Amino acid sequence: MADPPGLRDRLRRAALRRARLPVPVRGRRLPGVRTAKTTLAAVLSYVVAQRLGTSPDGILAPLTALLVVQLTLYETVAHGWERVASVTSGVLLAVGVASLVGLTWWSLGAVVAVSLLVGRLLRLGPHLPEVAISAMLVLAVGGAGTAAAAAGRVSETLIGAAVGLAVNAVVAPPLYAQPAGEALGRLADSLAGLLRGLAAALRTGWSREAADHWLERARALGGQVAAADRALVRAEQSARLHPRSRPVREAQPRLRTALGGLEHVHVTLRSLCRALLDRTYWLPESDAAGAYGEDVRAALAAVADAAADALEAVATVARAAGPLPEARAEVERRLGRLLERRDRLAELLLVDPRADAAAWEQHGALLAAVDRLRVEVEAAIRVPEEAAWHPPRLSERQRGAVRRALAERRRRPGRRPPG
Numbered sequence: 001m002a003d004p005p006g007l008r009d010r011l012r013r014a015a016l017r018r019a020r021l022p023v024p025v026r027g028r029r030l031p032g033v034r035t036a037k038t039t040l041a042a043v044l045s046y047v048v049a050q051r052l053g054t055s056p057d058g059i060l061a062p063l064t065a066l067l068v069v070q071l072t073l074y075e076t077v078a079h080g081w082e083r084v085a086s087v088t089s090g091v092l093l094a095v096g097v098a099s100l101v102g103l104t105w106w107s108l109g110a111v112v113a114v115s116l117l118v119g120r121l122l123r124l125g126p127h128l129p130e131v132a133i134s135a136m137l138v139l140a141v142g143g144a145g146t147a148a149a150a151a152g153r154v155s156e157t158l159i160g161a162a163v164g165l166a167v168n169a170v171v172a173p174p175l176y177a178q179p180a181g182e183a184l185g186r187l188a189d190s191l192a193g194l195l196r197g198l199a200a201a202l203r204t205g206w207s208r209e210a211a212d213h214w215l216e217r218a219r220a221l222g223g224q225v226a227a228a229d230r231a232l233v234r235a236e237q238s239a240r241l242h243p244r245s246r247p248v249r250e251a252q253p254r255l256r257t258a259l260g261g262l263e264h265v266h267v268t269l270r271s272l273c274r275a276l277l278d279r280t281y282w283l284p285e286s287d288a289a290g291a292y293g294e295d296v297r298a299a300l301a302a303v304a305d306a307a308a309d310a311l312e313a314v315a316t317v318a319r320a321a322g323p324l325p326e327a328r329a330e331v332e333r334r335l336g337r338l339l340e341r342r343d344r345l346a347e348l349l350l351v352d353p354r355a356d357a358a359a360w361e362q363h364g365a366l367l368a369a370v371d372r373l374r375v376e377v378e379a380a381i382r383v384p385e386e387a388a389w390h391p392p393r394l395s396e397r398q399r400g401a402v403r404r405a406l407a408e409r410r411r412r413p414g415r416r417p418p419g
Contacts, residue, residue, distance in 0.1 A: 034071065037171050041065040045163040054159070055152035064160025067127075069168055072176075074240035076168045080161035082127040087157040089118050090134030091150040098146045103139050111135045173242055176235040177251045183231035184258050184318035187224050188380075191265055192311035194218060198273070199304035202297040211277040218270045225266050232259055240391040249391075251320070253384030258318045261380025265311070268376055272369035279362045299345040303370055306338035310377045317381045328381045335374055342370050 042062035049058030064087075068080045093115055101107045112132045119128035134153060141149040198214050232255055239245035239252070279291045292300065313331040316322060346367055353360035 033171075033174075034069075037167055038066060038069045040171065041069050041160075041164045041167040044167065045160045048159050048163060049156050052155070052159070054155045055149075058156060060153060060156035061160040061163070064157050065164040065167075068161050068164035071174060072234070072238040072240070073165075073169055073173050073242055074237045076165050077241060079127070080165055082124045083130065084157055084161050085122055086119060086124050086127040086130035087134045088154055089122065090115055090131040091138050091154055093118065093131075094135040094138035095146060095150050097135075098139055098141075108136065108139070111139060174238055175242060175245065175248055176231070176238045177248045177255075180228075180231045180235035180255050181251065181319045183228040184255060184262065185315040185321075187221075187228045187262050188258075188311045188315035188318055190221055190224055191262065191269065192308040192315070194221065194269060195304040195308035195311070199301035199308070202292075202301040202304070206280075206292060206297060208277070208280040211273070211280050215270065215273040215277050218266070218273045221266055221269075225263055228259055228262070232256065236389075236391065239389075245391070249388045252389035253386050254320070254324070255318065256389075257382055257384050258314065258380045261376050261378075261382070262314070262318075264376040265373060265380065268369055268372045272366065272373065275362060275366040275369055278365070279359075282358050282362065293348075296345070296348045299341065299348050302341045303338065303345055306334065306341050307370075307373055307377065310334040310338060310374075314377060314380050328383070331377070331381045335378055338374055338377075342367070342374070345370070 042065045045061040045065040046058055049055070049061035054061070064083055067083055068076055070076045070079055093111060097107055097111055112135075115132035115135045116128065119131040124131065138146060138150050138153060194214075194217055197217070201210050201214065232252075235248050235255070236252060239248035242248075276291075283291055310331055313327060313334055317324060317327045317331065321327075349363040349367065351359045351363065
């Protein structure tokens with residue numbers, strides 16, 4: 001079958017656009033920066049521990065530095081706190097047990113059980129086993145060396161955590177606003193690519209297998225939506241405690257708005273593909289290829305192409321690749337073209353509900369999906385209400401936990417109302 005007029009040109013332009021996309025980098029940072037920072041933190045913490053004479057080998061300080069240094073300052077502080085809390089609680093527990101009974105099989109079991117319980121109460125996450133490890137190592141020393149081993153382990157942990165935090169704060173602390181924008185741009189391009197492929201398939205023919213294939217393709221983009229969300233969360237974390245967090249604070253409202261719109265676009269595309277599949281299942285399998293006539297399929301393909309055009313302009317907004325007012329205006333212009341093609345499709349899908357109630361309902365679901373698609377694309381480029389984002393306070397999670405605990409206590413049955 002010959003290609004429809006202009007199809008090859010459209011596919012060639014789409015391939016050129018994809019080829020011109022910039023290679024995603026982490027804020028244009030040099031490769032190997034994190035490795036160099038981690039190595040530097042380990043060496044410095046070892047030198048400090050040796051100078052202070054915390055223990056004969058002082059190897060726990062660089063080990064702590066290796067575990068503490070993370071991609072962002074906030075993650076480094078969080079891991080440092082968890083590491084210090086786990087070691088300190090384990091050491092204190094071991095000192096208490098060693099002063100009473102020493103190391104036996106049952107004291108070891110009791111120390112491990114209590115250590116894990118304490119770690120869970122403190123919400124130490126991946127550092128939870130360190131409570132029991134520290135307790136067992138100190139308990140194994142026994143006798144007069146217990147106090148010295150406990151003091152050395154705690155002091156070296158503090159040295160490693162402090163040096164790791166200092167190195168990560170001083171040496172090129174990263175911000176991840178650009179990688180978040182790139183992730184959202186790739187998501188918008190992938191959604192547009194799905195629509196381009198669907199349009200090409202509609203122009204060349206249709207079948208139940210084709211409809212099922214494109215529904216699976218739409219569902220598969222869920223992983224990319226989750227990846228974009230993780231990239232934005234990392235950008236938000238990189239702004240916390242960062243002395244130069246302004247680029248992230250200014251970009252976050254735009255990026256969060258774009259992500260919310262693109263998430264709903266993904267859901268709507270799944271609904272649209274599902275509506276196309278449902279129509280083929282309503283007809284006998286031998287007639288599924290004729291679920292939509294050639295003129296309807298051409299109109300559907302035109303709608304998909306117009307939506308893809310709009311999403312490609314959304315990618316420009318997400319990446320901030322140009323002046324934002326002009327980029328948003330371009331999205332609006334392309335959405336106007338989508339509305340025109342949607343109206344043409346609605347004319348072709350018009351049926352009498354008394355003559356074919358199923359077709360009337362299924363065509364309505366398809367048009368509703370197109371309408372939602374247009375609304376969600378527009379929502380992705382909406383100007384945020386807030387000009388800048390402010391990171392939550394470090395104690396916000398703890399304050400929230402306290403508020404929830406108090407609210408739960410008030411809701412308990414049997415309590416008399418106050419007063």
